Amino acid sequence: MDHFLYRDGVLHAEDVPLAEIAEAVGTPFYCYSTATLTRHFRLFDEALEGMDHLVCYAMKAASNQAILRTLAGLGAGMDVVSGGEYMRALAAGVPGERIVFSGVGKTRDEMRLALEGGIRQFNVESEPEMRALSEVAVSLGVVAPITVRVNPDVDAKTHAKIATGKSENKFGIPISRARAVYAEAAALPGIEVIGIDVHIGSQLTELEPFRQAYQKVADLTEELRAEGHDIRRLDLGGGLGIPYTRSNEAPPLPTDYGALIRETLGHLGCEIEIEPGRLVAGNAGILVSEVIYVKEGEGRDFLILDAAMNDLIRPAMYDAHHDIIPVVEPAPGVEQTPYDVVGPVCESGDTFARGRMLPPLAEGELVAFRSAGAYGAVMSSEYNTRPLIPEVLVNGREFAVIRARPTFDEMINRDTIPEWL
Known part of the structure; x- marks a missing residue:
């Protein structure tokens, strides 16, 4: 569910007509709904009610400080994957003890930054990283709390570029080597082992891969405890998918996901961390663009927009689908026509959709890309010297430009x- 609905024939973000925002900030722009962000975060928090838990928003999905502050106010922690994201989370008012540092290539400078500023834990992904972290912690006279990210070799059945839990992926330590790695961690002077981390991928639409991974984590927890390790926290990552098209079967709900966590891991008495990103932000944001031209081609019509692949890269990078709808509601029963929906960047890859059935559209009309809140603005660039587009946050009848x-x-x-030029 989201809060982008037609009202009186015009698409609204909560109580604000999108045409009103377009007139104020120009197009294209991203627009986020506070009500949707709030609802989606609370679904995850309520799904784990009664368990000791923390929902850490995976801020790589959408990292504007206004979004982070909105979620932090609801009690969210943050999952960061770079020093820049760590500093952004602090700037948004998130205390270090609610920040988890993930990522396969943390540098010593990033480790030092987080240890000095405060951190809940590092999710360590390799032995060299673990040794480097110990050295940095010792040099600062502190101890770094860690989980070790284990790779359970589970097929998440998602896009190859966002799968992270198979043996050929770069993430984590093979679960078969976990006991030896934990033994080394226990012997390092700057490390405190507190738990286990696992994350198998993004945009999962089935629960079974989670079940397989979590059962392996449960078994590993008992093995490590038997060897004397104080495993008291399980970081389960994120990855639950969203419906990118209204015709698709809906992915599992957070309530179903929470029930699975209770079933597979609830008996261990561990604190549970989850790191949703896409499901919190994805359907909470849209991209609004204006039609520049409608061009007749050989056997096809092109809808040329002022948004481009530099603004929303997902279709070009992942062949991703986004529903595209007109901002002015079409009349009931209007005949639709196929368009190739494209942007103005000088690459054939700057294509959002091919043969997409849409009502007839004309120059100057507005369209909206649904489910664009996650991995939209954060992955945008200034390719072709095109400015980064505004981000707007709506709250009821109010809206504000947040970038x-x-x-x-x-x-x-x-x-x-340079001086010599």
């Missing part, structure tokens, strides 16, 4: 010309 569109001068003046 402004830079001017061409601001973009170009970031360059520095």
